[in-house]
Amino acid sequence: xxxxxxxxxxxxxxxxxxxxxxxxxxxxxxxxxxxxxxxxxxxxxxxxxxxxxxxxxxxxxxxxxxxxxxxxxxxxxxxxxxxxxxxxxxxxxxxxxxxx
Amino acid sequence: xxxxxxxxxxxxxxxxxxxxxxxxxxxxxxxxxxxxxxxxxxxxxxxxxxxxxxxxxxxxxxxxxxxxxxxxxxxxxxxxxxxxxxxxxxxxxxxxxxxxxxxxxxxxxxxxxxxxxxxxxxxxxxxxxxxxxxxxxxxxxxxxxxxxxxxxxxxxxxxxxxxxxxxxxxxxxxxxxxxxxxxxxxxxxxxxxxxxxxxxxxxxxxxxxxxxxxxxxxxxxxxxxxxxxxxxxxxxxxxxxxxxxxxxxxxxxxxxxxxxxxxxxxxxxxxxxxxxxxxxxxxxxxxxxxxxxxxxxxxxxxxxxxxxxxxxxxxxxxxxxxxxxxxxxxxxxxxxxxxx
Amino acid sequence: xxxxxxxxxxxxxxxxxxxxxxxxxxxxxxxxxxxxxxxxxxxxxxxxxxxxxxxxxxxxxxxxxxxxxxxxxxxxxxxxxxxxxxxxxxxxxxxxxxxxxxxxxxxxxxxxxxxxxxxxxxxxxxxxxxxxxxxxxxxxxxxxxxxxxxxxxxxxxxxxxxxxxxxxxxxxxxxxxxxxxxxxxxxxxxxxxxxxxxxxxxxxxxxxxxxxxxxxxxxxxxxxxxxxxxxxxxxxxxxxxxxxxxxxxxxxxxxxxxxxxxxxxxxxxxxxxxxxxxxxxxxxxxxxxxxxxxxxxx
Numbered sequence: 001x002x003x004x005x006x007x008x009x010x011x012x013x014x015x016x017x018x019x020x021x022x023x024x025x026x027x028x029x030x031x032x033x034x035x036x037x038x039x040x041x042x043x044x045x046x047x048x049x050x051x052x053x054x055x056x057x058x059x060x061x062x063x064x065x066x067x068x069x070x071x072x073x074x075x076x077x078x079x080x081x082x083x084x085x086x087x088x089x090x091x092x093x094x095x096x097x098x099x100x
Numbered sequence: 101x102x103x104x105x106x107x108x109x110x111x112x113x114x115x116x117x118x119x120x121x122x123x124x125x126x127x128x129x130x131x132x133x134x135x136x137x138x139x140x141x142x143x144x145x146x147x148x149x150x151x152x153x154x155x156x157x158x159x160x161x162x163x164x165x166x167x168x169x170x171x172x173x174x175x176x177x178x179x180x181x182x183x184x185x186x187x188x189x190x191x192x193x194x195x196x197x198x199x200x201x202x203x204x205x206x207x208x209x210x211x212x213x214x215x216x217x218x219x220x221x222x223x224x225x226x227x228x229x230x231x232x233x234x235x236x237x238x239x240x241x242x243x244x245x246x247x248x249x250x251x252x253x254x255x256x257x258x259x260x261x262x263x264x265x266x267x268x269x270x271x272x273x274x275x276x277x278x279x280x281x282x283x284x285x286x287x288x289x290x291x292x293x294x295x296x297x298x299x300x301x302x303x304x305x306x307x308x309x310x311x312x313x314x315x316x317x318x319x320x321x322x323x324x325x326x327x328x329x330x331x332x333x334x335x336x337x338x339x340x341x342x343x344x345x346x347x348x349x350x351x352x353x354x355x356x357x358x359x360x361x362x363x364x365x366x367x368x369x370x371x372x373x374x375x376x377x378x379x380x381x382x383x384x385x386x387x388x389x390x391x392x393x394x395x396x397x398x399x400x401x402x403x404x405x406x407x408x409x410x411x412x413x414x415x416x417x418x419x420x421x422x423x424x425x426x427x428x429x430x431x432x433x434x435x436x437x438x439x440x
Numbered sequence: 441x442x443x444x445x446x447x448x449x450x451x452x453x454x455x456x457x458x459x460x461x462x463x464x465x466x467x468x469x470x471x472x473x474x475x476x477x478x479x480x481x482x483x484x485x486x487x488x489x490x491x492x493x494x495x496x497x498x499x500x501x502x503x504x505x506x507x508x509x510x511x512x513x514x515x516x517x518x519x520x521x522x523x524x525x526x527x528x529x530x531x532x533x534x535x536x537x538x539x540x541x542x543x544x545x546x547x548x549x550x551x552x553x554x555x556x557x558x559x560x561x562x563x564x565x566x567x568x569x570x571x572x573x574x575x576x577x578x579x580x581x582x583x584x585x586x587x588x589x590x591x592x593x594x595x596x597x598x599x600x601x602x603x604x605x606x607x608x609x610x611x612x613x614x615x616x617x618x619x620x621x622x623x624x625x626x627x628x629x630x631x632x633x634x635x636x637x638x639x640x641x642x643x644x645x646x647x648x649x650x651x652x653x654x655x656x657x658x659x660x661x662x663x664x665x666x667x668x669x670x671x672x673x674x675x676x677x678x679x680x681x682x683x684x685x686x687x688x689x690x691x692x693x694x695x696x697x698x699x700x701x702x703x704x705x706x707x708x709x710x711x712x713x714x715x716x717x718x719x720x721x722x723x724x725x726x727x728x729x730x731x732x733x734x735x736x737x738x
Binding site for chain 3: 159162164170172204205210212249
Binding site: 012013014015017040041042065 | 111113114115146147284285286287
């Protein structure tokens with residue numbers, strides 16, 4: 001199954017800057033692993049995997065900006081699943097996020 | 101003529117624009133200091149001074165106790181004696197405590213000494229309502245606009261915050277730089293090249309034909325929302341961001357009102373003796389009688405109550421109603437008939 | 441002597457304006473200024489004429505300023521409440537009670553940051569002692585060890601309010617001690633006492649050890665200002681005038697064989713000439729033109 005990660009709805013935040021992806025394409029994240037750090041106007045948001053997944057496509061590279069609720073990346077259960085043409089998935093990856 | 105050269109820009113948070121401006125100016129001029137609460141290692145309440153303490157040290161970036169009268173006084177005195185302090189007052193409400201040194205001494209210093217002394221101090225302060233209660237929500241920039249010798253600016257975008265903070269730190273007299281709590285989450289494009297935006301220049305944010313809306317600071321957003329709603333109603337609103345309150349760019353506004361025939365002023369503060377009534381009076385001095393209306397907070401303190409705060413503040417629907425009434429009731433001055 | 445004669449001549453004029461006079465308090469200004477150098481700056485409150493003259497500002501230009509002429513120190517635009525000549529070490533007077541105190545700390549900060557040899561002295565009255573600005577500034581000056589000398593000239597009356605009715609501390613200098621700086625209360629009617637205390641305190645401040653506080657207890661001979669009614673009885677005033685610092689100093693110098701009657705006569709003459717010249721200079725000077733209403737605003 002193909003999943004997407006989107007920018008979490010952090011209170012008082014309209015858009016974020018992607019700070020750092022913590023894995024290259026093809027990297028398998030285990031539950032609890034840090035996937036990406038996002039910067040808000042006042043804090044850093046750590047997005048962690050709530051389920052395992054392989055990073056397949058980065059839609060917002062480090063340094064790029066993205067709005068709340070908009071997609072950041074596509075992941076899949078297995079690394080050989082075909083990616084959809086449109087850069088979207090209907091299922092959201094389970095994630096936990098922490099504001100530091 | 102098409103093909104305007106687009107200068108290279110970088111997207112950044114409002115606070116980063118301020119940080120960049122102050123950092124650049126501090127590197128360029130070692131007389132610039134930052135004084136305030138939580139400006140040192142903490143980097144400022146909004147992280148707008150992040151990194152400055154590490155880069156420039158405790159002598160130039162100084163935390164102060166909660167004592168706004170003395171903070172401003174020390175800043176003004178150091179300015180009079182040759183330094184260029186930026187005094188950070190976290191809440192505009194508490195600027196009032198510093199009015200004596202800023203206004204009675206700082207703004208009058210050049211005049212009262214016959215030009216011998218002047219106080220190049222920037223008082224940077226954050227205005228606006230955001231659920232923090234009656235004494236932590238005020239927009240009182242209108243009170244300061246009438247002080248001879250004091251300049252007042254209120255940038256609404258990251259780009260303007262950058263360019264105008266640089267300009268502020270190069271002024272030879274006291275400046276109040278007013279930002280807003282609700283501007284900090286908003287990112288914007290800032291020129292990559294070093295840029296200074298002179299005071300006294302308003303900016304047209306949206307071109308329109310049926311009425312002119314003048315506004316400043318966070319209310320720019322409310323004006324833009326209202327303009328979209330008005331468009332659906334067939335009304336084309338031109339929005340002018342004042343940016344600079346003292347000096348005020350009446351030429352740009354008068355030019356616009358001459359075309360549109362109607363003026364709506366929008367501010368988050370009180371309309372009584374507010375920014376808007378000054379804009380209207382000056383535009384009338386330039387053009388003669390015009391159709392005008394002021395929109396601002398209701399005449400009540402702005403409490404933190406989740407129902408009462410938004411009820412008190414201007415929102416897009418109030419602006420739309422006021423605009424619709426204005427258009428309906430406007431008189432058409434003789435000089436505009438040929439333009440319509 | 442100059443201060444006394446100058447102010448008397450000024451007060452004798454019909455157009456004297458709104459003035460705060462230092463008669464009786466001359467020892468404070470003179471004693472303090474005797475220890476200030478070229479690099480130092482003096483700031484005061486509204487009772488500025490005595491201190492300005494003691495600091496060495498040209499009497500001609502002071503008189504011109506007081507009478508509103510553009511040849512004055514402030515081009516006629518400040519008047520007594522804002523007399524200033526920073527190039528001569530008189531950073532300025534400010535008419536808001538207590539309003540110059542935090543300003544002085546800012547000037548002291550600039551001295552500290554530019555590693556200047558100079559110190560800053562701020563002269564204020566017991567009337568300013570209750571102001572928050574003083575307490576805030578004592579704190580900041582102490583925390584930052586600013587080169588600032590606080591001189592509280594306690595003439596024991598704030599217009600009509602006796603200091604005992606307005607101010608809680610037993611000695612006003614107690615406040616300096618509370619903020620951790622050397623503090624003393626001294627006789628403000630004795631030039632030598634003031635000069636000695638000022639020199640000690642100034643040395644401490646010059647050594648970079650932080651601020652110091654001196655309270656000078658004095659008496660003013662006249663009412664608070666040319667606008668204010670006198671609150672003391674004739675008998676009280678006679679007693680007060682008997683403490684005149686000038687008479688006292690003259691007596692001490694005469695007793696020490698330093699001041700002869702001939703010298704005293706010379707000094708009187710000199711002072712009269714200076715004052716006469718100042719008046720003549722001011723009277724011969726022009727008022728600013730009305731166009732100057734709008735100059736030096738921005």
